[in-house]
Amino acid sequence: MSILVFGSSGQVAQSLLDTQPTDLNPLYADRATCDLAEPGQVADLLAREKPQVIINAAAYTQVDKAEEEPELAHRVNCDAVAEMARYASEEDAQLIHISTDFVFDGRxxxxxxxxxxxxxxxxxxxxxxAGEQAALQSAPESTMIIRTAWVYSEHGSNFVKTMLRLMAERDELGVVNDQRGAPTYARGLAEVIWQIITDSLFQPGIYHWTDQAEISWHEFALAIQEEGGRAGLLDRSIPVNPIPTEAYPTPAARPAYSVLDTSKLANLLGIEPVPWRDNLRLMLSRFAK
Ligand SMILES: NC(=O)c1ccc[n+]([C@@H]2O[C@H](COP(=O)([O-])OP(=O)(O)OC[C@H]3O[C@@H](n4cnc5c(N)ncnc54)[C@H](OP(=O)(O)O)[C@@H]3O)[C@@H](O)[C@H]2O)c1
Known part of the structure; x- marks a missing residue:
């Protein structure tokens, strides 16, 4: 089976690489091979490689910077996805596309x-x-959208690694306690994607996947400090104070509540999401090695 993964350097793509089944040999396309911001590059690469399965783990993910460059975000997150969907529809390929809890308003x-x-x-x-809608419009029978949230891993930059750094550098931290959601260890999401492929469970539609949680960023930060200490990644403990969102203004607003119901995908795969703290412990033990 020929598989093409977009986004080779990202957290999810790196986790796909970490967990890749030994009998599969996917092609990972980096920005140099295919710039998603350049119209036509996705279509050209797909026409050359002719994959049967596309995993789109690439995205413009800078939430605040997107406020300054919405056109670029739209090209990468929508127009490039539309090219993938057109190919999937025409060639009867499968598109597994990763999306986000930020499609919701959090009310x-x-x-x-x-x-x-x-x-x-x-x-x-x-x-x-817009990327989800473009994919579903062009290739309703060939697109599986998996929305996820609060992604972290050993790779790239994310909240867990930022907290570990700040907890080592600062004497005190404030972390918002009025936004609630569920973290996702990218490795767990990667395993779900591989299971869909290896067990032939592809079913078009929209799905959700996160770890099992309903916590605030503040609760997450407290756990990172506790488990980071246990893993030998922190040698002291600092006060981590709960603060309201207004005390930490950002250019882009975030949903106040973005817990995703994962049962549709859990039922399809016959698995349950892992409790968030177990996955945090697992990630920190790997990161500490
Ligand atoms: N991170 C989160 O908290 C979060 C939450 C919800 C949903 N998601 C979704 O999960 C998916 C994976 O996220 P992630 O955390 O793994 O993202 P990430 O670590 O930020 O990686 C993004 C990837 O996209 C690539 N990319 C960006 N612009 C590109 C372009 N113009 N051409 C080619 N490649 C480009 C990046 O390449 P470069 O290294 O070259 O920039 C990188 O490989 C995305 O769909 C994201 O929307 C993430």
Missing amino acids: KTAPYQPGDPTGPLGEYGDSKL
Whole structure:
């Protein structure tokens, strides 16, 4: 089976590489091979490689910077995805596309279902939603969208690694406690993607996947300090104070609540999401090696 992964240097793509089944030999396309911001490059690469499965783990992911460059975010997160979907539809290939909790406005107080109304609060969420819609419009039978949230891993930059750095550098930290969601260890998401492929479970539609959680960033930070200490990554403990979102203004607004209901994908795969703290411990033990 020929598989092409977009986004080779990213957290999810690196985790796909870490967990790749030995009998598969995917091609990982980096920015030098294919710049998603350049119209036609995706279509050209797909026409050359003719994959049967596309995993799109590439995205313009800078949530705040997207407010300054919405056109670039739209080209990478929507137009390039539309090229993937056109190929998938024409060649009867499968497109597994990763999306985000930021398609929602965060006004709900119970976990978001895949079919719930969307309402992105910023340009990043807007461009990701446009990408979902373009894919579903061009290739409704060939697109599987997996929305995820609060992604962290040993790779790249993410909240866990930023917290570990700040906890080593500073004497005190403030972390928002009025945004609630669920972290996702990228390795767990990667394993889910491989299971879809290896067990032939591809089913078009929108799905959600995160670790099992409903926590605030502040609770996440406290756990990172505790588990980071246990893993030998921190040699002291500093006060981590809860703060409201207004005390940490950012160019792009974030959803106040973005827990995703994962049961549709869990039922399809016959698995349950891992409790968030178990995955945090696992990631930190790997990171400490
Ligand atoms: N990170 C999160 O918290 C989070 C939350 C919810 C959903 N998601 C979604 O999960 C997916 C994977 O996220 P991630 O955390 O793995 O992202 P990431 O670590 O930021 O990686 C993004 C990848 O996209 C590539 N990319 C960006 N612009 C490109 C371009 N113009 N041409 C080619 N490649 C380009 C990057 O390449 P370079 O290294 O060359 O820049 C990188 O490989 C994305 O769809 C994202 O929207 C992430």
